Amino acid sequence: MIIPPALEAKHAYVLHYINATAERVRDIVSGYCNEQGFAYLGRVKALDSLAEKLETGRFERWSQLEDLFACAIVIPTLLDEARILEHLRANFREVKCLERGTTRKDPSVFRFDATRFIGELRHPPGEAPTNLQGIKFEIQIRTAFEHAWSVTTHALAYKGSDAQWRHKRLAAQLRAAVEQLDQVVLGFEQWAGAIKEQRWSEIDEQALINEFMTNAIEQGKIPSEAIPSSLVRFSENLRNMIVAGSKRPHWNEGYEGKIRAALQRLGAEMDTLGESAFPRSLSLFQFCLGVFSKNNIFDRKLGERFVVVVTNELQSLYPEAEGFVEKKFDFEDAA
Known part of the structure; x- marks a missing residue:
């Protein structure tokens, strides 16, 4: 795709700072994931993807872009989410946090709703902030089911060459199944209690x-x-x-x-x-x-x-x- 020259110039100017921020965040978050047994993945937003994001019409200025670097922590169950947020708040400056279930949502609609922590690097005490502290990054906290849904359906339903109602319908139905699976895992003992036990x-x-x-x-x-x-x-x-x-x-x-x-x-x-x-x-x-x-x-x-x-x-x-x-x-x- 053709990238606007102004965007190319701005991206080239800040790319060094984005990569440096990504490396610092990656070290902290992936190290924590290794200790806790969580999966981790991350990426610096590609230039063409950034251009598409600006074409949505939702952004007025560069400072509103919050996922120039984004990563995800994949957790077994929703019970792990609170302690992860505590760790992130202890290591980064929190810009905002969009926790799952806190936005208004039509009960008949099923869409991706994972918790998203938007943060910035902290500058050392006594030192003036640098350009690194101006780069916002996004950390998603996904359950294993949400992650599976995201990676399997996103490319099929949203990255294709044509828009099809059936694709988005099926993606939404799968998202509904994911939400139900996460709730079953969260209340595993209660759900298990409803199952008639048989001898083996x-x-x-x-x-x-x-x-x-x-x-x-x-x-x-x-x-x-x-x-x-x-x-x-x-x-x-x-x-x-x-x-x-x-x-x-x-x-x-x-x-x-x-x-x-x-x-x-x-x-x-x-x-x-x-x-x-x-x-x-x-x-x-x-x-x-x-x-x-x-x-x-x-x-x-x-x-x-x-x-x-x-x-x-x-x-x-x-x-x-x-x-x-x-x-x-x-x-x-x-x-």
């Missing part, structure tokens, strides 16, 4: 292990440093290990009996050792493997599909484990 042996068996471990932790049988970061994941892994070392049950039976027997032996070992003698050199998972091996819980070797981390500490404390492991994790393989 794997879930029941994992819940059995989870309940046992939770009680053991509460009773002080497991030292704090041995507590897994996720009991849900640990219970799933432990159940899978017991299954790998067990004979296949009859078609209408699960592994509940085997798991109860394994947990009973585990509880007895914990009671015998006490918290003070609990082996700190083993992970809780390795400790369970050692106890199960020592007490002949397994009917067979764990098999090639269930690879186990066997350490010197495990072999020293529970040498019986060696006889039930068919395949060990290889720490020396550099491939």
Whole structure:
């Protein structure tokens, strides 16, 4: 497209400051996202996109442009939004913040409505402001669903060569679905409570292990440093290990009996050792493997599909484990 010379000249003059601002903002925001486990993306507005923006007729002067650099923080749920805004306000000068749900909107209309933080860089105390402090930037806070909607529909519905009612209609319908999904995630427990629960042996068996471990932790049988970061994941892994070392049950039976027997032996070992003698050199998972091996819980070797981390500490404390492991994790393989 043809760019007005006045716009080209202005853009060329401020581009250095825009890029410098973008680098500072990127360092702060992407670093925070890495720490918190959020996704980050950003871009300096291209000249042709800037020209199209001015052609909307909504801007009177250069100082009204607020997204010469823009980035987005993609969050799992809306519950994360408040602490992100707190972080942004602590690191940048807030020009304004357009929070989701604060604008007037027809209830029959569905459009992008993510929170947008407009900010500027702060100048160091005691120093005069520079041109860097005059560059406004926009930081959007999107949920994962909003981000998926934005990147998949924007190019299809708004960047095409022709305007079609059906394209925008479908984009709006998808936006409505996104809004509903975010609300379901926000009220996950309440929505889950409306679902009729049905029995499934794997879930029941994992819940059995989870309940046992939770009680053991509460009773002080497991030292704090041995507590897994996720009991849900640990219970799933432990159940899978017991299954790998067990004979296949009859078609209408699960592994509940085997798991109860394994947990009973585990509880007895914990009671015998006490918290003070609990082996700190083993992970809780390795400790369970050692106890199960020592007490002949397994009917067979764990098999090639269930690879186990066997350490010197495990072999020293529970040498019986060696006889039930068919395949060990290889720490020396550099491939």
